[in-house]
Amino acid sequence: MLDLALSQEQENQIQQLMQDHFPEDWEIDSALWTRRAVQQLIEHVCDVQMPIRTVGEYLKWWGYTPQKPLKRAYEQDPEAVEKWLEQIYPEIEQRAQAERAEITGRNA
Known part of the structure; x- marks a missing residue:
């Protein structure tokens, strides 16, 4: 119904x-x-x-305002990213496999 x-x-x-909730x-x-x-x-x-x-x-009446994404790539810590990719994430991945869980949301 159009309203x-x-x-x-x-x-x-x-x-x-x-x-x-999240979308x-x-x-x-x-x-x-x-x-x-x-x-x-709203439609659903x-x-x-x-x-x-x-x-x-x-959204404006409810007090929500448009937000622009923050440009944080310049502030990114390359060492922390390396540690995440090489150590932390593989540990999470191994734990998920052991628990037969699925990790979602990672771009492959």
């Missing part, structure tokens, strides 16, 4: 879900709550198809 407004109850529900918990292909991810959450939970601009207005 442009949420009830106060729906607004509260969406905000609570955003605080308590992937709702099978939304996003690491963060972007406008598109919130749009999909409230059965409301909302334009992306309206989703942005709701």
